[in-house]
């Protein structure tokens with residue numbers, strides 16, 4: 001009986017602690033949407049976001065901000081993170097894109113790209 005109650009207490013304690021362990025994206029990243037991207041890389045998910053939301057304006061071949069290639073995007077990575085993730089605040093510049101219409105999950109992909117070392 002004693003062994004049984006000890007086991008019971010251990011199970012109880014473990015399950016109480018487990019229920020307080022917030023390992024979900026909503027808690028970690030904020031925003032209501034459950035984003036599917038968890039390890040962002042340029043080729044993995046960022047390219048399609050940039051192609052549809054940035055390249056229409058940032059596409060001059062030879063320009064420093066030609067975002068149609070990895071090199072172009074990577075070369076301006078700090079400015080991009082500031083404009084998109086930080087909405088331009090820390091560099092004191094306007095948010096990008098100007099329409100400010102990226103979804104929380106799209107912004108999170110930029111954030112993850114930075115956290116994962118700007119992988120190609």
Ligand code: HEC
Nearest residue numbers: 050053054056057064065076079080083084094096097098
């Ligand atoms: C409707 C056109 C348009 C779209 C779409 C757009 N931009 Fe821009 N972007 C501009 C213009 C115009 C400038 C120059 C004025 C300025 O600096 O705010 C600029 C400047 C920038 C700069 C600063 C230039 C540099 O090389 O440091 C960055 C970084 C940038 N945009 C990133 C982005 C990203 C990332 C996206 C997509 C998520 C995007 N932009 C979408 C028009 C656009």
